[in-house]
Amino acid sequence: MRLSRAYATLFVPCAFLACSRNEAPVAPAKPEKLAESAKVAPPGTPRFTNVLAQSGITFKHHFIDSESGSTYRINPYDHGSAVLVADANGDGLEDVLLLDFMGPNHLYLNRGGLRFENVAGAAGVEVDRAIKVGGAFGDYDNDGDQDLYVTTYRGGNHLFRNRGDATFEDVTKAAGVEYVGHTASATWFDYDLDGDLDLYLGNIGKFTTDTISQEANYFYEGVSLPFKQVAEQPDALNAGEPNILFKNNGNGTFTDATKQARVGAAEWNGDSTVADIDLDGDLDLFASNMFGANHLYRNKGDGSFEDVTATSLGRTSWGGMGCRFFDANGDAYPDLLVVDMHSDMWTAPDLPEGFRPNVKWNNPLGSQVPFGRIIEKPDDVRARAVTFGNTFFVNKGDGTFIEKSEQAGLETWWPWGEAVGDFNNDGREDLFIPAGMGFPFGYWPNSLMLNLGGTFVDVAKEAGIEPPAAGENIAGAEIKGRRFPRSSRAGAIADFDRDGDLDIVVANFNHEPYLFRNDSPVASSLRLKLRGKSSNRDAMGARVVVAAKGRTWTRHVTNAEGYLTQSSPIVHLGLGTASVVDSVEIFWPGQKAPQKISSPAIGKVVEVVQP
Numbered sequence: 001m002r003l004s005r006a007y008a009t010l011f012v013p014c015a016f017l018a019c020s021r022n023e024a025p026v027a028p029a030k031p032e033k034l035a036e037s038a039k040v041a042p043p044g045t046p047r048f049t050n051v052l053a054q055s056g057i058t059f060k061h062h063f064i065d066s067e068s069g070s071t072y073r074i075n076p077y078d079h080g081s082a083v084l085v086a087d088a089n090g091d092g093l094e095d096v097l098l099l100d101f102m103g104p105n106h107l108y109l110n111r112g113g114l115r116f117e118n119v120a121g122a123a124g125v126e127v128d129r130a131i132k133v134g135g136a137f138g139d140y141d142n143d144g145d146q147d148l149y150v151t152t153y154r155g156g157n158h159l160f161r162n163r164g165d166a167t168f169e170d171v172t173k174a175a176g177v178e179y180v181g182h183t184a185s186a187t188w189f190d191y192d193l194d195g196d197l198d199l200y201l202g203n204i205g206k207f208t209t210d211t212i213s214q215e216a217n218y219f220y221e222g223v224s225l226p227f228k229q230v231a232e233q234p235d236a237l238n239a240g241e242p243n244i245l246f247k248n249n250g251n252g253t254f255t256d257a258t259k260q261a262r263v264g265a266a267e268w269n270g271d272s273t274v275a276d277i278d279l280d281g282d283l284d285l286f287a288s289n290m291f292g293a294n295h296l297y298r299n300k301g302d303g304s305f306e307d308v309t310a311t312s313l314g315r316t317s318w319g320g321m322g323c324r325f326f327d328a329n330g331d332a333y334p335d336l337l338v339v340d341m342h343s344d345m346w347t348a349p350d351l352p353e354g355f356r357p358n359v360k361w362n363n364p365l366g367s368q369v370p371f372g373r374i375i376e377k378p379d380d381v382r383a384r385a386v387t388f389g390n391t392f393f394v395n396k397g398d399g400t401f402i403e404k405s406e407q408a409g410l411e412t413w414w415p416w417g418e419a420v421g422d423f424n425n426d427g428r429e430d431l432f433i434p435a436g437m438g439f440p441f442g443y444w445p446n447s448l449m450l451n452l453g454g455t456f457v458d459v460a461k462e463a464g465i466e467p468p469a470a471g472e473n474i475a476g477a478e479i480k481g482r483r484f485p486r487s488s489r490a491g492a493i494a495d496f497d498r499d500g501d502l503d504i505v506v507a508n509f510n511h512e513p514y515l516f517r518n519d520s521p522v523a524s525s526l527r528l529k530l531r532g533k534s535s536n537r538d539a540m541g542a543r544v545v546v547a548a549k550g551r552t553w554t555r556h557v558t559n560a561e562g563y564l565t566q567s568s569p570i571v572h573l574g575l576g577t578a579s580v581v582d583s584v585e586i587f588w589p590g591q592k593a594p595q596k597i598s599s600p601a602i603g604k605v606v607e608v609v610q611p
Contacts, residue, residue: 041462046423048516062102063510073224075207080489082564083507086137086146089166094494099132129218130155136560138188142537151183193590196248205240231364234383238291242266273561275325275334288320318386319343322417322563329454332554333395339415343388349441357413360389409456417563421493421502425523425574436487443472443485494568528571533610541589
C-alpha cells in the first residue's frame with residue numbers, strides 16, 4: 001500500500017476519533033514503570049539538577065492547537081521542534097538554538113556559568129513565519145565558524161552563513177539548497193572525502209492539504225494519517241518525499257547528487273546517522289523510516305552508496321524515528337540504536353490491562369487485533385522485513401550486525417530520539433531518550449540509560465531527570481477540561497559550564513525546555529576539539545582512539561543525529577580515576593594512518609589540529 005497525496009480519514013480506536021470530533025479524550029490509565037526502575041540505582045549513577053529558572057533561557061515551544069489540541073490529528077504536527085548545540089560565536093562556549101512551531105527561534109549565546117542570552121533577532125535566525133522542525137550547524141565553507149541549516153514544513157528551508165560574529169546571512173538561493181516540502185532532519189557529512197561538508201536532508205510524506213490554516217496564514221492545514229490502514233500492511237512501501245543529498249562544490253554552492261549517490265529513500269524518513277561502520281575510511285549512512293523498512297547505505301568510495309540493509313541488519317524498526325551510531329560495547333566498531341515511536345501508537349490513548357512497555361509485539365497494532373502476541377523470537381513477527389519496537393544493532397565487525405535491543409535493556413515506550421554521552425565519566429557512552437506524546441495521552445517519562453558495558457538500565461528517576469519538578473502536566477494548560485501532559489521531543493548534550501561533565505538541554509512540546517546541570521561526583525575526562533585541514537574543518541567523521549590505564553576507548557565525531565538533535569562536537573571521554581592518558585590516535589576522515597598524540601592534558605578542552 002502507498003500513502004496517497006490525499007489521505008483517508010484515520011481509522012483507529014474510538015478515542016482518536018473522539019478527538020477528531022472535538023470531543024473530550026479519555027484519560028489514560030497510569031502504567032507501572034519498568035521493573036528495573038524500582039531497583040536500587042547501580043554505582044556510578046549520575047546526578048542532575050534542572051537549572052532552567054536561573055539560566056536566562058525563557059523559550060517556550062508553541063504547538064498548533066488546530067492540529068494537536070482542540071482538534072487532534074495523528075500527523076507530524078505533533079512531532080515538535082529541534083534543539084541544536086554549537087559554538088556560534090567562536091568563544092569556546094557551547095550555545096543553544098531552540099526551534100519553534102508558531103513563534104521565533106531562540107539562539108542562546110552561552111555567557112558562562114550556565115547563563116544564556118537570546119540573540120536570535122540580531123543574529124537573523126528567528127525564521128518567524130514558518131513551522132520550524134529541524135536543522136544542523138556545520139562549517140560548510142571551512143572558514144572557521146558555524147553555519148546553520150534550518151528545515152520547515154512547507155515554509156522553505158534556509159541556509160544561513162555565519163559572518164563570524166554569530167550574525168547570519170540567508171544564502172539559501174545563492175547556494176542552491178532551496179527546498180520547499182516536508183523536511184524533518186538535516187545532517188552534514190563529507191560523503192566524498194573532498195574536504196568539505198555535504199548536506200543530507202531527511203524528508204517525510206505530504207501530510208498537509210493546500211488550505212491555509214485559520215490559526216496562522218503561513219502554514220497549511222494537516223490531515224490525519226490512515227494509521228490503521230498502514231499498520232495492517234507493514235511491509236508495504238509508503239511513498240513520501242525523497243531525501244536529498246546536496247554535494248558541496250567547494251565554492252559556496254551545492255549540487256543535488258541524490259540520484260548519483262542512490263540515497264533518495266522516497267519514504268517517511270525522519271532521521272539519519274553517519275559512521276564508518278566497517279572502518280574502511282569512508283562514511284556510511286543510515287536513514288530511518290517512520291512507516292516501513294529503514295535503509296543502511298554502505299559508501300562504495302566512488303560517490304555512490306549501496307543499500308545493504310537486508311544483508312547487514314535484517315529486520316529494521318517499522319516505526320523508526322531517531323537513529324544514532326555509537327560504540328556501545330567498546331570494541332571500536334559503531335553500533336546502531338533506532339527508536340521506534342509508531343509501533344507504540346496502538347494503545348491510543350488508553351493503556352490496556354497488563355500493559356508491558358518493554359516487550360515487542362508481532363504487529364504494529366499490538367493486542368488490538370485477534371492475532372496480537374508478544375514475540376519470543378525475531379521471526380515471530382507478522383512481517384517480512386520489519387520488527388515492531390526499538391532496534392539495537394551490535395556491530396560484529398564483518399559488515400553485519402546482530403539485533404539485541406531487549407537483551408541490552410533498550411526496548412522503551414513512546415521514544416522520539418536519542419542523545420549519546422558519558423554522563424558519569426566512567427568511559428562508557430550512556431543514552432538520554434526523550435519520550436511521551438502529550439495531549440490527549442497520559443504522561444510518559446524520559447529515560448536516562450546508564451551503560452553497564454553493553455547493557456543498559458534506566459536511572460532517570462535516581463539521576464533527578466524524572467519526574468518533572470514542575471509536575472507531569474503543564475500548569476494552566478487544559479483542553480475541554482483535560483490536562484495537557486508534558487512531553488519531550490529531543491535532548492542535546494554538551495559541557496555547558498566547562499566543568500568536565502556533560503549537561504543536557506531538552507526540547508519539549510508546547511512548554512519550556514529543561515536544562516539539566518550535571519552534579520555527579522568529580523571524575524576526570526579527556527576533551528578534544530578537532531580541527532581539520534585537508535579534512536573538513538569540523539572533523540565530522542573522524543575516529544578517535546584513546547588508551548589509558550590498560551583500557552582503550554573509541555569515539556566518533558558526528559553532526560546532527562538522534563532526531564531533531566545536535567549535540568556538542570567536542571570529543572568527550574570519561575576517564576574515571578585515571579589521571580593520565582597514555583596516547584591518542586586520530587583517524588581523520590579519509591586518512592588511513594592516524595595522527596598520534598602522547599599524554600594530552602586532561603581537565604581542559606585541548607584543540608588538536610590536523611597536520
